Amino acid sequence: MTFITWTRRGLIAGAAALLALPAFAPSADAQTPPGVLIVGQIAEPKSLDPAAVTAVNDFRILVNLYEGLTQYKSGTLEVEPALAESWTINDDGTEYTFKLREGVTFHDGTPFNAEAVKFNFDRMLDENHPYHDTGPFPLAFFFGSVETTEVVDPYTVKFTLSAPYAPFLSNLAYPTGLMVSPEAVKAGGKDFGRSPVGTGPFKFVEWKSNERVVVDKYEDYWGDPAGLQAVVFRPITDPNTRVAEMLAGGIDMMVEVPPTSMSEFEDDAYKVVEKAGPHVWFLILNAKEGPFADKKVRQAANYAINKQAIVNDVLEGTATVAAGPTPPAFAWAYNDSLEPYPYDPEKAKALLKEAGAEGAKLTFFVTEGGSGMLDPIPMGTAIQADLEAAGFDVEIQTYEWNTFLGEVNPGLEGKADMAEMAWMTNDPDTLPYLALRTEAWPDKGGFNSGYYSNPEVDKLLDAARTETDQAKRAELYQQMQSIVHDDAPWVFVANWKQNAVTTDRVEGFELQPSFLLELKDVTKN
Amino acid sequence: MGSYILKRLLSAIPVILGITVIVFLIMSLIPGDPATAILGSYATPENVAKINKDLGLDKPMVARYFIWLGNMLTGDFGRSFSLNRPVIDEVLERFNATLILAGTSFVLCAILGILAGTISAARQYGFADKAITFTVLIGISVPSFFLGMMMILVFAVDLRWLPVSGMYAIYGGGDLPDLIRHLIMPATALAAVATGVVARLSRAAMLEVLRQDYIRTARAKGVPERRVIMGHALRAAMVSIIPVLGLQAGFVLSGAVYIEIVFQWPGIGRMLVDAILQRDILLVQGGVVFVAACYVLFNIAVDVAQSLLDPRIKT
Numbered sequence: 001m002t003f004i005t006w007t008r009r010g011l012i013a014g015a016a017a018l019l020a021l022p023a024f025a026p027s028a029d030a031q032t033p034p035g036v037l038i039v040g041q042i043a044e045p046k047s048l049d050p051a052a053v054t055a056v057n058d059f060r061i062l063v064n065l066y067e068g069l070t071q072y073k074s075g076t077l078e079v080e081p082a083l084a085e086s087w088t089i090n091d092d093g094t095e096y097t098f099k100l101r102e103g104v105t106f107h108d109g110t111p112f113n114a115e116a117v118k119f120n121f122d123r124m125l126d127e128n129h130p131y132h133d134t135g136p137f138p139l140a141f142f143f144g145s146v147e148t149t150e151v152v153d154p155y156t157v158k159f160t161l162s163a164p165y166a167p168f169l170s171n172l173a174y175p176t177g178l179m180v181s182p183e184a185v186k187a188g189g190k191d192f193g194r195s196p197v198g199t200g201p202f203k204f205v206e207w208k209s210n211e212r213v214v215v216d217k218y219e220d221y222w223g224d225p226a227g228l229q230a231v232v233f234r235p236i237t238d239p240n241t242r243v244a245e246m247l248a249g250g251i252d253m254m255v256e257v258p259p260t261s262m263s264e265f266e267d268d269a270y271k272v273v274e275k276a277g278p279h280v281w282f283l284i285l286n287a288k289e290g291p292f293a294d295k296k297v298r299q300a301a302n303y304a305i306n307k308q309a310i311v312n313d314v315l316e317g318t319a320t321v322a323a324g325p326t327p328p329a330f331a332w333a334y335n336d337s338l339e340p341y342p343y344d345p346e347k348a349k350a351l352l353k354e355a356g357a358e359g360a361k362l363t364f365f366v367t368e369g370g371s372g373m374l375d376p377i378p379m380g381t382a383i384q385a386d387l388e389a390a391g392f393d394v395e396i397q398t399y400e401w402n403t404f405l406g407e408v409n410p411g412l413e414g415k416a417d418m419a420e421m422a423w424m425t426n427d428p429d430t431l432p433y434l435a436l437r438t439e440a441w442p443d444k445g446g447f448n449s450g451y452y453s454n455p456e457v458d459k460l461l462d463a464a465r466t467e468t469d470q471a472k473r474a475e476l477y478q479q480m481q482s483i484v485h486d487d488a489p490w491v492f493v494a495n496w497k498q499n500a501v502t503t504d505r506v507e508g509f510e511l512q513p514s515f516l517l518e519l520k521d522v523t524k525n
Numbered sequence: 526m527g528s529y530i531l532k533r534l535l536s537a538i539p540v541i542l543g544i545t546v547i548v549f550l551i552m553s554l555i556p557g558d559p560a561t562a563i564l565g566s567y568a569t570p571e572n573v574a575k576i577n578k579d580l581g582l583d584k585p586m587v588a589r590y591f592i593w594l595g596n597m598l599t600g601d602f603g604r605s606f607s608l609n610r611p612v613i614d615e616v617l618e619r620f621n622a623t624l625i626l627a628g629t630s631f632v633l634c635a636i637l638g639i640l641a642g643t644i645s646a647a648r649q650y651g652f653a654d655k656a657i658t659f660t661v662l663i664g665i666s667v668p669s670f671f672l673g674m675m676m677i678l679v680f681a682v683d684l685r686w687l688p689v690s691g692m693y694a695i696y697g698g699g700d701l702p703d704l705i706r707h708l709i710m711p712a713t714a715l716a717a718v719a720t721g722v723v724a725r726l727s728r729a730a731m732l733e734v735l736r737q738d739y740i741r742t743a744r745a746k747g748v749p750e751r752r753v754i755m756g757h758a759l760r761a762a763m764v765s766i767i768p769v770l771g772l773q774a775g776f777v778l779s780g781a782v783y784i785e786i787v788f789q790w791p792g793i794g795r796m797l798v799d800a801i802l803q804r805d806i807l808l809v810q811g812g813v814v815f816v817a818a819c820y821v822l823f824n825i826a827v828d829v830a831q832s833l834l835d836p837r838i839k840t
Contacts, residue, residue, distance in 0.1 A: 043799075046608065047608075055565075136579035138572065191610070209619075210796075211695075232696075237789065237795070244681060405565070409569070410570070445570055
């Protein structure tokens with residue numbers, strides 16, 4: 001039987017080939033090289049032009065390549081000098097004059113000076129600027145109050161604002177305010193975002209689509225040099241694959257570990273870091289019509305939902321229970337006296353009865369995913385179950401993220417009674433100003449999709465925005481938080497803790513409350 | 526033959542035009558727009574309108590279609606806003622990666638599938654047949670992404686023989702052995718189902734042919750069994766196997782999406798999924814048209830191959 005002999009031989013050849021497979025494998029000691037940090041990112045960056053991007057994933061690379069006039073003090077969300085050495089603010093808070101650090105060069109060798117600062121802001125804000133077409137610049141409205149940027153002398157620059165705007169300094173520390181090299185923008189045009197040039201501790205080397213972004217230590221950095229020779233950012237979109245890469249030694253650091261995978265890293269070979277950030281996950285309640293027009297019913301919803309169980313069981317401890325509209329990460333503006341609404345279904349039932357809203361039918365918009373939304377479907381169903389146990393009748397409608405935003409941002413009126421939402425911001429002003437004021441109702445271009453309105457809150461928020469004294473500002477925000485906590489326009493659910501895992505070879509790494517990934521002081525042996 | 530090929534190529538033009546219309550309409554009509562995707566929670570109507578204007582989306586739909594089509598005919602597929610680079614660069618680069626993956630899987634499934642089917646048919650109801658049928662059934666039943674994840678756990682995390690993901694090593698790679706090491710798991714996982722299908726259909730096709738009179742004649746006049754199977758029967762069976770292979774080529778191309786996600790392969794399937802979620806209209810449109818055109822051309826090639834093998838199929 002020739003045929004059989006032939007297959008036997010084939011089988012043997014096949015088996016031999018299989019045995020030869022490990023020959024391709026790296027020797028067991030082949031690890032990632034010392035001094036080179038390989039970071040597992042959650043997605044491919046969109047662009048490395050700080051003015052053009054909106055995602056935290058991109059910011060994590062950007063803050064290592066670029067610097068802004070100000071930066072967040074390590075471990076806080078308070079502002080300190082960076083490329084600006086000092087600044088003065090005029091009495092009515094409309095003129096900011098910055099003294100710039102001298103002797104700073106961009107990675108392309110060109111000097112950083114007042115002209116460069118003016119170029120950066122004009123490019124973003126002036127539609128007639130010759131390089132405005134290197135956008136779009138989606139977050140340019142962060143600096144929407146800037147009327148002019150003037151060069152006073154080579155190292156002094158003055159911003160004139162159309163109205164007092166206290167968050168200006170912290171917006172300058174946000175990645176949208178990072179300084180790019182004007183000459184590199186002129187040379188690169190629309191492609192600048194793929195060959196970025198900044199002043200940061202690392203300089204750009206290469207970007208291979210969907211494989212890696214490589215940055216090297218910048219030898220001429222003005223401050224203490226970086227502790228690493230190079231950093232490689234790898235996009236690994238599937239969280240399970242990211243975990244597998246970490247376990248197999250293919251990466252040294254991963255961000256956004258899925259809650260269910262945390263137990264894989266209990267071993268001494270890994271270090272887990274966590275940090276609460278300026279994030280709040282909440283439910284928008286439709287205060288204009290339906291059952292939630294009554295404050296008692298809104299409070300009932302806050303009592304009815306077991307937030308501790310959601311945080312522990314659904315999110316596996318990767319978040320804490322939220323007490324109010326402002327995340328505790330804004331330590332200076334946070335009202336410590338606020339306690340989260342306790343889980344008290346009996347109280348919820350009593351409030352419902354008082355309001356005569358027992359068995360109220362609710363339509364609940366749930367998203368499938370989205371930035372900062374954590375695990376929205378399991379969270380939504382847990383919330384539905386809690387509300388039903390307290391006597392509501394809840395119907396969930398699920399949407400894909402972009403569709404969801406298209407439904408929720410124009411307002412819930414006529415469509416739903418409640419919707420999931422989450423925000424990550426850089427200043428305690430941003431979220432309440434955009435989403436809780438009467439002037440921020442959707443028809444006026446804001447994000448107050450639940451039509452909450454309280455003149456007292458409006459007044460406090462307006463005052464806080466123009467107050468340049470931080471202590472006084474903090475007091476205004478704290479008052480606002482107490483009122484909003486009691487009015488309950490939202491159900492305050494969770495504050496996310498960002499997490500990351502590194503191998504034990506990585507030293508000096510800390511997560512920042514800003515959610516930015518600063519790697520300058522990290523070393524790896 | 527030349528005129529047949531020309532005729533088939535001409536008939537592909539309306540198909541591809543139709544695809545451009547369909548993909549354009551779908552991208553225009555699905556809810557959510559690129560500006561909302563870019564702005565996320567910051568998508569106020571005012572901000573959305575400004576971004577849409579910057580992206581040229583404020584023009585009427587019909588005008589946008591013809592601008593896009595016109596540009597494409599001159600080779601300009603536009604610029605992806607989510608990746609900030611020309612669509613065609615991205616599509617070609619990503620398609621190349623998918624071709625390497627899907628091409629390898631296709632070759633694997635064709636060779637292994639036909640081989641397994643032929644052996645099965647030659648030894649109908651024998652041990653080899655039963656063993657192959659059993660294996661094939663498992664191959665067809667296990668979802669490829671699950672198989673992929675299991676392979677990662679065993680061969681990459683536990684045994685550390687092969688890299689978990691990617692196409693090239695981050696350091697010191699970039700050559701052919703490096704590519705092969707990265708290719709083994711995804712290509713095998715992707716080929717599993719297709720191999721099963723090809724094996725089953727090859728077996729059926731071979732059994733059909735083996736019952737024919739001329740096979741009996743060949744055996745009767747003492748042609749060695751190996752030549753009967755490989756020379757006489759398989760050649761005839763190929764006529765019905767090749768169209769199946771054509772279908773499987775489409776299957777591995779589309780199945781590559783899952784595998785590309787699990788193994789972080791920088792292919793076009795993953796690119797399209799990301800682009801759809803980002804509402805990156807030009808990238809989705811350009812990518813779909815490009816892939817569809819390749820698929821149409823591939824099918825024409827299959828038809829031509831078939832008519833070459835079997836002159837009875839009229840050109």
